[in-house]
Amino acid sequence: METLPDIPRVLTGLAEWAACLVYVLLRRQRLAVPRLVAVAAAALGVLVAVQVLADHLPLTLWSLGMAASAACMFGFIVTAARVPAREAGYFAARALVLAELVAALHWQMHCFFFLAEGRPGLVWQVVFGAGVYAAAFGLASWLESRHFRPTQPLDVTPGELASAVAIALVTFFMSNISFLNANTPFSGRLGLEIFYIRTLVDLCGFVALYAQQGQRLQHRASAEVKAIDEILRRQHEQYLQSKRSIEIVNRKYHDLKHQIGVIRSEGDPSLRASYLDSLEASVSGYAAQADTGNGVLDVILTTKSLECAERGIDLTYVADGALLDFMSAMDVSAVFGNALDNAIDGVLAVPDPEKRLIKVAVYSRDRFVMMTFENYFTGELRTEDGAIVTRRADRDRHGYGLKSIRYTAEKYGGSMTVNVEERWFVLRILVPLPVGVERAPA
Incomplete structure (x- = not known):
């Protein structure tokens, strides 16, 4: 060569x-x-x-x-x-x-x-x-x-x-x-x-x-x-939910006018007090704006609380929203919106109205933020390749909630787990706090 x-x-x-x-x-x-x-x-x-x-x-x-x-x-x-x-x-x-x-x-x-x-x-x-x-x-x-x-x-x-x-x-x-x-x-x-x-x-x-x-x-x-399609879809859902909330308030206003008239015309003090107690109980589900320390979470919890009150669901939450300040608004919306939507769908299928309960908690443990969503559910969980899949017939449009939550948790270096015991569904999301963020354990 x-x-x-x-x-x-x-x-x-x-x-x-x-x-x-x-x-x-x-x-x-x-x-x-x-x-x-x-x-x-x-x-x-x-x-x-x-x-x-x-x-x-x-x-x-x-x-x-x-x-x-x-x-x-x-x-x-x-x-x-x-x-x-x-x-x-x-x-x-x-x-x-x-x-x-x-x-x-x-x-x-x-x-x-x-x-x-x-x-x-x-x-x-x-x-x-x-x-x-x-x-x-x-x-x-x-x-x-x-x-x-x-x-x-x-x-x-x-x-x-x-x-x-x-x-x-x-x-x-x-x-x-x-x-x-x-x-x-x-x-x-x-x-x-x-x-x-x-x-x-x-x-x-x-x-x-x-x-x-x-x-x-x-x-x-x-x-x-x-992602943009998902944002637009969720914005449309928020619009529909806001519309429903306005309708709820209008109906309550209409009912209150008649109830106040009855109370005003009642001469018996004991009956008047009974009517007032009943009236107070009827509006207790429509509490004021949530105040967790995180504006995005406040809007989501307030909106979902109104929806749950209208559907006969008892939604309770204990949340330190300030712990979520390191997450973007879209990620907070994705996690809590999807988790609460899934929980609402789950409890609506429960025959016993007394078990239509949803519990939400956000707190810190060591150097992590813990988010938990708990509710009763009925039926069996369906899995494919180890992942939970939707029970809805239209699987092309549904079933992405848990996938979205898992993706968001992993994006911040965290994890998502699901546990089921005796018809009690528990979704846990664990995300490490960023360096420099100091929070006292809950």
Whole structure:
């Protein structure tokens, strides 16, 4: 096989540095310019030095040099971009493939134009190389900016990180295998064709990572559309509930006018007192606005209390709403709205009116917030794959309440459990308090 010069290690280090810089500049929370310049200059020296030192290692330690270079790229990104380790790893995997692609593309073109004798000299080679690097990284920066918004969080999952790292490692290995060992089924043996194969493999790796990020964004967009649909649905339900509450108040007002007239005309003091007691009992279910310390929870509990009073359900609650201040309004609404809707549906199916009870509690225990919802229910719980499913016939529109609650609890690092004993249904949600939030145990 014709012996061809491999990419100079200095150029490889430069490519890795420029690729990292592409992703650092995509983040708004990066270091201030003076510190960024200092860190970038230091990173350039380190990456070039690591590549030069790795060039003197025996072939058996090739993987060690590769790992050291990847670690330096990771350190540069996590320091300069100020992103979590998982996101820095995701960027480092992409930067590794991008660096390999640009370095391979430039060197393939360099060998074609400058390898033979009598070709342009060193100055033209430097100008040509600078032009290729600037054009390639500029194009990559523009492409990646379409997928990475400066203020948009990445929210990379462990599975997505593992997938990106796997693509990067396979791409790196397959693009360099011909230079490590020519006696494999995947090695090239035709001189300049080896460079073409390496560039093509690196291009496929970059395209695969680009497609992965596009798919991530598409999944996120779909999730946001579903979330918006859920918000609109719940807003419509709130409107209907508010309408029902107004109707309840109007009916009570109409009844009270007649009852007050009867009481006023009654001459017997004992009967008048009896009528007043009866009147007080009839309106006791329509208590004033809940006051838990959390505005969103107050609205939900007040609205649900009116609904329960109208349906003959006894809803009681003891809640320290201030414990939920670290949760978003939508998450508080999702948890308590879904939990109370499920509880109301459950107790309405109970034949005995005396057992139509719902108990709600919110309190702290150690460093956790405990939310419990308890009620009687009838029938049997249905499960599929270990998860409770809806008893309603329309399963395309129902059955997402507990899934939503579980998702919200896990979003804050918590958990949801369900326990059933002698027709008594208990839903418990345990969420850790954020650092810095101090609450006395209940």
